[in-house]
Amino acid sequence: MNKRTRIAASAMAALLLCAGCANGSSIADNISAQTTTAATASASETGRGFGSQDNIPETVTATVSTAETSVSTVSETETETETETETETDTVTETEAVTEAETAPPTTTTKVTTTTKKTTTTTTTAAKKTSDETKKQETPAEVPSEHIDVGEQEKRYDSFYSSGTTASLYKNAGFTQEQIEFIKNITFVGDSICSGLKVYNWMPKDQVLAEGCAAARNIFTLHTDTNGQFWFHYGNLVSDFKTVYSAAKPKIVICSMGMNDLNMGSKEDYCNKYLKLLDWMKSVTPDSKFYVCSITPTNNSGFSNSRIDSFNSAMKACLANTEYGYIDINTALRGGNVWGGDGIHLNIAPYGTILKQVCNQLM
Numbered sequence: 001m002n003k004r005t006r007i008a009a010s011a012m013a014a015l016l017l018c019a020g021c022a023n024g025s026s027i028a029d030n031i032s033a034q035t036t037t038a039a040t041a042s043a044s045e046t047g048r049g050f051g052s053q054d055n056i057p058e059t060v061t062a063t064v065s066t067a068e069t070s071v072s073t074v075s076e077t078e079t080e081t082e083t084e085t086e087t088e089t090d091t092v093t094e095t096e097a098v099t100e101a102e103t104a105p106p107t108t109t110t111k112v113t114t115t116t117k118k119t120t121t122t123t124t125t126a127a128k129k130t131s132d133e134t135k136k137q138e139t140p141a142e143v144p145s146e147h148i149d150v151g152e153q154e155k156r157y158d159s160f161y162s163s164g165t166t167a168s169l170y171k172n173a174g175f176t177q178e179q180i181e182f183i184k185n186i187t188f189v190g191d192s193i194c195s196g197l198k199v200y201n202w203m204p205k206d207q208v209l210a211e212g213c214a215a216a217r218n219i220f221t222l223h224t225d226t227n228g229q230f231w232f233h234y235g236n237l238v239s240d241f242k243t244v245y246s247a248a249k250p251k252i253v254i255c256s257m258g259m260n261d262l263n264m265g266s267k268e269d270y271c272n273k274y275l276k277l278l279d280w281m282k283s284v285t286p287d288s289k290f291y292v293c294s295i296t297p298t299n300n301s302g303f304s305n306s307r308i309d310s311f312n313s314a315m316k317a318c319l320a321n322t323e324y325g326y327i328d329i330n331t332a333l334r335g336g337n338v339w340g341g342d343g344i345h346l347n348i349a350p351y352g353t354i355l356k357q358v359c360n361q362l363m
Helices: 003-019 027-046 058-072 076-089 093-101 106-138 164-172 177-183 242-249 266-286 305-319 349-362
Strands: 187-188 208-210 232-235 237-239 252-256 289-293 325-327
Touching: 027 208, 093 242, 177 349, 208 232, 208 242, 232 242, 237 242, 242 266, 252 266, 252 349, 266 289, 289 349, 325 349
Parallel strands: 187 208, 187 252, 252 289, 289 325
Antiparallel strands: 232 237
16 A cells, blocks of 8 residues: 555545544544443443442453444554554645644544543552452451460370269260360469369369469468468479469469458459459460459358449459450359358359359350
């Protein structure tokens, strides 16, 4: 094709483009109409509309690219022809350039505008997609706060829990093997009521750091009696609480005391002393989990259940703002004959109830 033939082909292409504007619409308007139609169809398929560029899916971007190509070319062969024509048009005389400008609106400006719009849309969509993927990667999976991962299975006490007396206690109380395995990782800290767990063979002695008269207010000074009656025990070690606890290094710590604090101070003082105990244990075994059991109910006129309830409520509220947990065993023990002769200490069966509550609230 010679130079003049290509110029004539260029003029015919311009006339054909003008035919699409017969109703007073521009090439850009036609492209916009095609794009809007394609976008509406895409939105119908995906079930969602889009009111801004940020929400335009990638399929719409592809439609814009197709629309632009259809206006400028029909086939790859014609694309090459038009490119050559436009290149050589720049060398035509000034008179021919003016005549062509008057005959048809410039196509270059329209194509640049459309291309810019397409590029902006693609960039925004890709950025939004990348942002969404990043958020998914950075958002950690949520782990239920009441679940405790005890890590490596505790094996030291396997023989104790499989022995005749203890095995019968758990079997008769309806414990599952999974619950028993969980209990093997717990160390109780408390008073004479708490010590019933080892007295009645529910747990081995090394899992129950509890002695008579222990309280939040005095647990650090309870070794002063020279006959050793109130010293704590762990294996062959008999010493003060700090020494014994440091040797035990428990995974899960459940404190169960408070009866000896009821008539010796206010509930505020009780909570403050308890928090000091928890903070100290946390400093020694920072990877341990810590919980406080509610004070058990009584059937003794010297200890008011209403006062016990107020102390328990205060402790629960206090722990809500800390990393320590609260376990309610008081509610489950009410309404039955759970006490020994003094109406304060528990008989053998209620300890099964306490351990069941621990499992139900922590597993």
